[in-house]
Amino acid sequence: MRALIISDLHLGNGGDYDVFAGEQELPALLDRFASPPTRVMVNGDGIDFLMNEDELALDVPRAVAQARSCAESRATKAVFAAFGRVLAAGGEVVIRLGNHDVELALPEVQEVFRSTLGQPPAVAARLWFQLGQVPDILDVGGARILLTHGEHNDPWNIVHYQGLSTAGAAERPSFAYAPGSILVKRYLNPLTREFGLRFVSLLKPDFQGGALTALAVAPAAMKLLFQRSSADLLWQLFRKMSGPAAFPADEEEQNLGLADRVAEAGLTLEEQEAVEALLGDRAVAFHDEEDDGALGRARLKLGRAGLKLYAKLQRKLTGKAGDTYFELEPNEAEWNEAKRLAAKFGASAVILGHTHAARWKHEDGLLFANTGTWIWLMQLPPSDAGDDVWAEFLAEVKQNPRLAAERQKVARLISRFTAVSIEEAPGGGADVALVEWDRASGIRTLGEARVPATS
Numbered sequence: 001m002r003a004l005i006i007s008d009l010h011l012g013n014g015g016d017y018d019v020f021a022g023e024q025e026l027p028a029l030l031d032r033f034a035s036p037p038t039r040v041m042v043n044g045d046g047i048d049f050l051m052n053e054d055e056l057a058l059d060v061p062r063a064v065a066q067a068r069s070c071a072e073s074r075a076t077k078a079v080f081a082a083f084g085r086v087l088a089a090g091g092e093v094v095i096r097l098g099n100h101d102v103e104l105a106l107p108e109v110q111e112v113f114r115s116t117l118g119q120p121p122a123v124a125a126r127l128w129f130q131l132g133q134v135p136d137i138l139d140v141g142g143a144r145i146l147l148t149h150g151e152h153n154d155p156w157n158i159v160h161y162q163g164l165s166t167a168g169a170a171e172r173p174s175f176a177y178a179p180g181s182i183l184v185k186r187y188l189n190p191l192t193r194e195f196g197l198r199f200v201s202l203l204k205p206d207f208q209g210g211a212l213t214a215l216a217v218a219p220a221a222m223k224l225l226f227q228r229s230s231a232d233l234l235w236q237l238f239r240k241m242s243g244p245a246a247f248p249a250d251e252e253e254q255n256l257g258l259a260d261r262v263a264e265a266g267l268t269l270e271e272q273e274a275v276e277a278l279l280g281d282r283a284v285a286f287h288d289e290e291d292d293g294a295l296g297r298a299r300l301k302l303g304r305a306g307l308k309l310y311a312k313l314q315r316k317l318t319g320k321a322g323d324t325y326f327e328l329e330p331n332e333a334e335w336n337e338a339k340r341l342a343a344k345f346g347a348s349a350v351i352l353g354h355t356h357a358a359r360w361k362h363e364d365g366l367l368f369a370n371t372g373t374w375i376w377l378m379q380l381p382p383s384d385a386g387d388d389v390w391a392e393f394l395a396e397v398k399q400n401p402r403l404a405a406e407r408q409k410v411a412r413l414i415s416r417f418t419a420v421s422i423e424e425a426p427g428g429g430a431d432v433a434l435v436e437w438d439r440a441s442g443i444r445t446l447g448e449a450r451v452p453a454t455s
Contacts, residue, residue, distance in 0.1 A: 003039045003041060007371045008375065013066070013069040021415040037091040038091045040091065043351065052066055094128045132159065142429060142454060156180035188207070202376055203307075205356065212265070218401070238259065275295065307390075348366065351420055369432070381410070419434075
């Protein structure tokens with residue numbers, strides 16, 4: 001049976017937090033692969049259980065209610081109906097957990113989504129759920145292909161699977177959410193819900209980039225948000241840079257990594273003092289004229305630095321309006337992690353997700369691919385653009401924080417729908433390809449390679 005691997009769909013409940021972009025495209029791709037029978041594998045973050053205002057705790061009734069809300073939304077319903085058609089054609093669907101959908105470990109939640117498939121119980125039973133505590137090793141024509149979401153190597157988002165269990169509620173141990181999940185709930189969601197800064201949800205999984213960009217676009221929102229929390233914004237932004245190397249345990253636990261990112265922005269002392277005054281205890285009215293002078297220069301640097309953090313994940317999101325260019329070559333850290341996993345588990349191919357950045361490299365007997373994402377992405381100015389270009393971009397984000405389509409000019413939303421296909425090769429081994437899907441033009445191959453059978 002051939003396989004189609006997708007990841008990072010982030011299917012939601014149709015509300016303000018939704019970032020899924022493939023309502024029409026993903027069902028069309030799944031229908032294309034339904035026959036002959038295909039094993040569809042969702043490699044983490046298929047559902048996003050963080051896109052709500054509920055308390056962050058693994059509670060069965062709450063998780064079931066969240067699952068039903070997602071399952072009833074138009075886009076999620078369309079995708080699961082397409083999953084159902086894959087199953088009805090004799091295929092399988094395997095959903096592996098990521099850091100945004102740990103609730104899928106609960107049998108009660110799994111049944112909600114099986115009921116959404118629109119298929120008889122015997123057919124729906126071929127929808128499987130897998131925890132991600134260990135990689136899945138696919139044997140295709142004798143080739144060993146490693147599959148894992150990729151959050152295992154991300155300290156902010158690593159999932160502690162020892163707290164998850166498919167056992168009944170009475171036997172289920174307590175579960176501690178990853179720091180990244182807490183940050184989404186505590187900071188990113190309120191920025192979207194209360195202040196309309198939709199763009200911060202699109203900058204995930206880079207929290208620091210989203211926070212710095214939000215500070216540049218809406219400092220009043222950031223100031224109010226941090227006043228409500230246990231973290232102190234000034235400490236996060238500046239005090240750690242000039243303070244002692246060690247901090248008390250309670251402060252260290254609150255470190256969100258913002259100070260290091262602000263340092264990378266290269267603020268002068270005058271610009272730093274301007275931002276400190278803006279975020280201090282004094283009452284401040286935030287008007288456009290405040291962007292003059294040192295404060296204006298500081299906000300430009302912070303916004304540019306924050307968006308560049310996001311751009312590092314996607315490598316490049318630049319070009320003329322409507323055009324996109326994505327560099328598929330992995331960076332050194334990504335390639336080294338692929339080599340480490342391949343050596344540890346005896347695999348000849350490694351397939352990840354999590355970063356939302358499609359990747360492809362085949363070298364020295366190792367194939368590495370990242371399946372990318374099916375959410376909206378932001379098109380950024382060229383990395384070498386001047387301050388005037390970046391200032392225009394940030395001004396538009398400030399004027400159009402919800403990124404309404406009719407108001408997009410330079411701050412545009414774009415998408416690139418990618419997946420990995422695997423088929424047994426004639427004579428043994430596996431033919432693997434990174435493909436891009438567009439309903440108008442169909443499937444385009446971005447990279448392909450043959451992975452030999454393991455001796």
